[in-house]
Amino acid sequence: MNLIIWLVVGGLIGWVASIIMKTNAQQGAVLNVIVGIVGSLLGGWLVAPLLGAATLNQNDFSIRGLLASLIGAVILLAIVNLVRRGHVR
Numbered sequence: 001m002n003l004i005i006w007l008v009v010g011g012l013i014g015w016v017a018s019i020i021m022k023t024n025a026q027q028g029a030v031l032n033v034i035v036g037i038v039g040s041l042l043g044g045w046l047v048a049p050l051l052g053a054a055t056l057n058q059n060d061f062s063i064r065g066l067l068a069s070l071i072g073a074v075i076l077l078a079i080v081n082l083v084r085r086g087h088v089r
Contacts, residue, residue: 010036013066017073021081036073043072 011029014036018024027035044065053064 006037006040007033009066009069010034010040012036013040013069013073017070017077020074021077023077023081035076036069039073039076040069041072042076043068043070046075047071 011033014032014034015024015029017035017039018027018032048065048068051064051068053062053068
């Protein structure tokens, strides 16, 4: 059950992050899920402690945890854009 929640929430977070970073037209649903999950991991390790939020892995489904995941996904897309194009879009 946890895997299904990861995929659904990861897809939604990846989709929102791609809209924020204006890369939604370049990536499909699968890439949105991958960006969401990897960005959530990044956000869970780096951003969640700064916000004082627990993550889904710690059995806490909260707004602060989702915000940390979204920030992590946006950071991940910014890094990918920086590497691909030489600038953040």
